[in-house]
Amino acid sequence: MDKIDWKPDPSSSIPLYQQIEGFMKEKITSGEWTVGMKLPSQRALAAAFQVNRSTLIMALEHLTSQGYIAGKSGGGTTIIHHQPERQWESPPPPNWNAYVEDGVHYPNLPTIQTINRMEFDPTMIRLGTGELSPELLPQEQVRLLFAELARQHVPLGYEEALGTYALRSQVSAHLQRVGISAPPSTILIVSGSLQAFQLISAALLEKGSTMLLEKPSYLYSIHAFQSAGMKLIGLPMDESGLQVSHVERFKRQYDASLLYTIPTFHNPTGTVMSDKRRRDLLETSLRIGLPILEDGAYEELWFGHEAPPPPLRALDTQGQVLYVGTMSKIVSPGLRIGWVVGPQPVIERLADIKMQTDYGSSSLSQAAAAEWFGAGWHAEHCRTIRRQLKERRDCMLQLLDAHWSNLATWSTPQGGFYIWVTLHADISMAALFEHALKRGILINPGYIYDRSAKKQLRLSFAYAGLDEMERAMIELSILIRHLHCLSV
Secondary structure, three states: OOOOOOOOOOOOOOOHHHHHHHHHHHHHHOOOOOOOOEOOOHHHHHHHHOOOHHHHHHHHHHHHHOOOEEEEOOOEEEEOOOOHHHOOOOOOOOOHHHHHHHOOOOOOOHHHHHHHHHOOOOOOEEOOOOOOOHHHOOHHHHHHHHHHHHOOOOOOOOOOOOOOHHHHHHHHHHHHOOOOOOOHHHEEEEOOHHHHHHHHHHHOOOOOOEEEEEOOOHHHHOOOOHHHOOEEEEEOEEOOEEOHHHHHHHHHHHOOOEEEEOOOOOOOOOOOOOHHHHHHHHHHHHHHOOOEEEEOOOOOOEOOOOOOOOOHHHHOOOOOEEEEEEOOOOOOHHHOOEEEEOOHHHHHHHHHHHHHHOOOOOHHHHHHHHHHHHOOHHHHHHHHHHHHHHHHHHHHHHHHHHHOOOOEEEOOOOEOOEEEEEEOOOOOHHHHHHHHHHOOEEOEEHHHOOOOOOOEEEEEOOOOOHHHHHHHHHHHHHHHHHHHHHHO
16 A cells, blocks of 8 residues: 555544545545555554544444444454445455455565655655666756757657667667677667566576576566566675686576676675686586676776776677666666667567567657767766766765774775675664664665675665765664664
């Protein structure tokens, strides 16, 4: 159930409980609150309506007596009918709650659902968000870009399955700069990296297949592969990234079909796989017949004087790596533009599935993306973003040193968005998440990336302003100490 924004009016002549009863009845009779849906607890509803619990109970009792809701011992309160006074005249409406529960796509974890919802609350300080702050996005350049597009022919129709040739040509030239040779025929334009994963799971992998991946991993926080019936098996990591020495054993033990990796500025740990390990991984995967899915979302966001090691795809001479890139982390998540690079038969297969799914990515977004690369704005924007992200990273590291030095350990990321923090104290990360939320701070606990990561946090320095960052980091340090005192 979404957040309840309505409140009864204390100045009204209508008693508060009757106002609540009327509000809830309207939600039920309109079908917005469906039959079979479970209501929040009495305590939560009373807090949402800002009334005493006794007032809330009176409203619920009236709804119960009228046949709209029913309480179950230990099972909460459930909506049972939308028009109880007419239940003998016509059959009840469909139990949409049952349909929702029977859907084949896995729901997000409750914590992730909360994060996804609260990221749109403007009062929240977002310390876990995986996107750039609006002030870092190229607002002026994009405004000029669309002004230029408006003077040209505006594409309003469908585009070819692979994506517009203009954009694929620009992406091909862009990839060449990082060492990836990919002619336009080997590139598929997708609506962000997540769609790429969904297409790969549907087009290339059998249900029940096993994927290997780093542990922790971004993929554990989404269900693109799990909902398609795939099993995810985590491989251990160290400061040089995925431990390649385990790959062959895990491949044979689990009969793995694919290995997923973020080798550069890994999400969530920020780790960079060393050049030697990349070459060892390619040699091992070729020898044992294990294709690789490489996620290059963060590889342009380095903070030093030298770029990180080349992508796996740039080192691949045997066509064993599928490469996924995106504009979301550097230019604009709102454009919803990404790409998949791979052997031509694979790309054509993915394109066929994409056409069945959405009939192609937005023609307007593709035109904008092609203009962005073609106008030469990308390289300069990347340099600007690297400088600004480094300043933010340094600020967060200073705050960690000042306020968290006796609470946790962390490593210094050389690029990307994230710092992976491990707490010393054995506290409930779920409790820390909830307490932080009540104080207007949104964090990403480690367990959404690895169920065994019970002392970790993924802190992002990409979104919150510096003043917000300071206030939130101090507040979180106080919360961690308080929760630790309660646990001992």
